[in-house]
Amino acid sequence: MASRLLPEMPTLSSLLSAYAWLSTSLMLFRTIFDQLLSVELRLYVLEAVRSYWSKPKSPKLTLVFDEIDGLTSNHMFDAAEAFLCSRINPNSKRLRITKSVNENNMNIKFAESEEIVESFDGISVTWRYFRRQPKNMTDGDDAGLAMSSSGGSRGYFELEFDKTHKDVIINSYLPWVIKTSQDLQNEKKVVKLSDLRSSYADGSVNLDHPSTFDTLAMDPTVKKAIIDDLDLFLRRREFYKKVGKAWKRGYLLYGPPGTGKSSLIAAIANYLKFDIYDLKLKNVPGDSELMNMMLATSNRSIIVIEDIDCSMQLPDSESSGRDHDTVIFLAMISFSLSGLLNFIDGLWSCCGNERIIIVTTNHKERLDPALLRPGRMDVHIHMSYLTVDGFRTLAANYLNINDQHSRFREIEELIIKCKKVTPAEVAEELMKSEDVDVVLEGLVKFLKHKKMDNDETEDEFNDNNED
Numbered sequence: 001m002a003s004r005l006l007p008e009m010p011t012l013s014s015l016l017s018a019y020a021w022l023s024t025s026l027m028l029f030r031t032i033f034d035q036l037l038s039v040e041l042r043l044y045v046l047e048a049v050r051s052y053w054s055k056p057k058s059p060k061l062t063l064v065f066d067e068i069d070g071l072t073s074n075h076m077f078d079a080a081e082a083f084l085c086s087r088i089n090p091n092s093k094r095l096r097i098t099k100s101v102n103e104n105n106m107n108i109k110f111a112e113s114e115e116i117v118e119s120f121d122g123i124s125v126t127w128r129y130f131r132r133q134p135k136n137m138t139d140g141d142d143a144g145l146a147m148s149s150s151g152g153s154r155g156y157f158e159l160e161f162d163k164t165h166k167d168v169i170i171n172s173y174l175p176w177v178i179k180t181s182q183d184l185q186n187e188k189k190v191v192k193l194s195d196l197r198s199s200y201a202d203g204s205v206n207l208d209h210p211s212t213f214d215t216l217a218m219d220p221t222v223k224k225a226i227i228d229d230l231d232l233f234l235r236r237r238e239f240y241k242k243v244g245k246a247w248k249r250g251y252l253l254y255g256p257p258g259t260g261k262s263s264l265i266a267a268i269a270n271y272l273k274f275d276i277y278d279l280k281l282k283n284v285p286g287d288s289e290l291m292n293m294m295l296a297t298s299n300r301s302i303i304v305i306e307d308i309d310c311s312m313q314l315p316d317s318e319s320s321g322r323d324h325d326t327v328i329f330l331a332m333i334s335f336s337l338s339g340l341l342n343f344i345d346g347l348w349s350c351c352g353n354e355r356i357i358i359v360t361t362n363h364k365e366r367l368d369p370a371l372l373r374p375g376r377m378d379v380h381i382h383m384s385y386l387t388v389d390g391f392r393t394l395a396a397n398y399l400n401i402n403d404q405h406s407r408f409r410e411i412e413e414l415i416i417k418c419k420k421v422t423p424a425e426v427a428e429e430l431m432k433s434e435d436v437d438v439v440l441e442g443l444v445k446f447l448k449h450k451k452m453d454n455d456e457t458e459d460e461f462n463d464n465n466e467d
């Protein structure tokens with residue numbers, strides 16, 4: 001029983017016969033090597049074998065990414081940290097957990113004595129994380145300025161790979177690490193809303209507007225065209241450079257109140273993860289102040305001028321007969337249309353990249369054509385009254401009804417007959433109860449009333465015109 005558990009041992013005779021076979025083979029190889037190869041060739045082979053063994057095997061190169069570079073943080077360290085968060089091995093034994101007050105979620109990070117090995121284009125690279133006391137701390141000196149909160153020690157990453165791949169790692173792998181980290185940070189980014197009312201962005205709050213392209217009730221083809229246009233804009237950094245244009249795009253959103261202009265702005269910001277700067281022209285004392293505000297905004301942002309026709313008295317394109325009050329008002333403000341246009345597409349517009357300017361109005365016809373031309377407002381989007389498709393989107397969002405309901409046909413007919421019912425009005429009705437049948441009953445009543453009101457207004461309008 002015990003002997004069955006022991007591994008089989010080679011016998012003495014089998015060992016002797018293996019030895020005899022090996023020495024015979026070596027002698028045969030030596031004879032062939034000596035007799036068949038010329039002296040030069042033998043020397044060459046011997047030299048090649050010697051240099052192969054004497055050469056150090058694939059020397060390694062280690063790149064170090066310090067958390068702090070001088071007195072500032074090292075962007076490469078941040079990029080590596082964000083990148084490695086996405087590479088954390090499920091078998092890791094130690095992880096760091098961080099969270100700042102403003103963050104909603106915890107960050108799970110790579111900890112000391114952990115190692116991540118990954119392959120890039122067939123090249124194996126190893127990442128390690130360490131911490132060290134800064135020199136001036138160990139010397140008993142004052143800790144200096146840019147110190148991390150963990151008792152003064154600073155982190156750093158090491159990246160190790162075969163030295164022969166140095167160029168690929170520096171020219172391809174590291175740029176890819178930076179790009180991947182930017183994409184990851186972008187996904188987690190919380191969109192901010194700032195009120196631009198002085199030379200500096202005056203504090204900001206998180207934009208918690210839940211509007212997305214999925215929740216927007218609007219014509220699906222228009223929606224798709226907007227998304228495609230935004231995607232194209234983002235992809236075209238090199239194109240804008242090549243044609244010598246500032247990398248920015250202007251959108252004009254026009255339509256009646258309550259058709260979703262503000263919701264569309266929030267949806268665009270949430271889609272692009274761009275911060276929003278709300279520019280209230282009424283609060284801008286003059287052109288130079290406007291330029292200062294512009295300088296305070298960051299790249300990858302949306303500058304919004306809502307209700308531009310109410311914000312400032314733009315010179316009316318058909319205003320030969322401008323009234324006395326308007327003339328006085330125009331004389332009083334130093335802020336001018338040319339200032340605004342310079343801000344949108346003049347030299348000042350180039351002091352930032354990846355900018356979107358969105359202007360909204362309820363009355364497109366009141367705006368000066370100079371403001372509307374391509375290059376200033378590149379895309380004009382009409383936010384229309386509610387359509388049947390739009391109602392389906394609202395019903396799915398508010399009531400969780402994704403297919404047919406017995407009342408839909410009646411409601412859709414009423415929406416078509418009403419002509420002028422806004423998504424905001426219907427959204428309001430859909431929130432009135434948790435009971436779907438009660439809500440739809442109420443909506444039918446509301447639409448019937450609305451239709452009667454609209455018909456009466458139309459009749460009055462026709463009567464007045466006939467008179």
Ligand SMILES: Nc1ncnc2c1ncn2[C@@H]1O[C@H](COP(=O)(O)OP(=O)(O)OP(=O)(O)O)[C@@H](O)[C@H]1O
Binds near residue numbers: 218264362
């Ligand atoms: N197209 C839409 N899709 C989904 N919800 C909408 C839409 N339009 C309006 N709403 C709802 O109505 C509310 C008001 O709409 P919103 O402020 O976006 O309209 P607006 O066109 O900007 O109005 P205003 O011109 O008065 O500023 C939104 O919070 C949203 O709930």
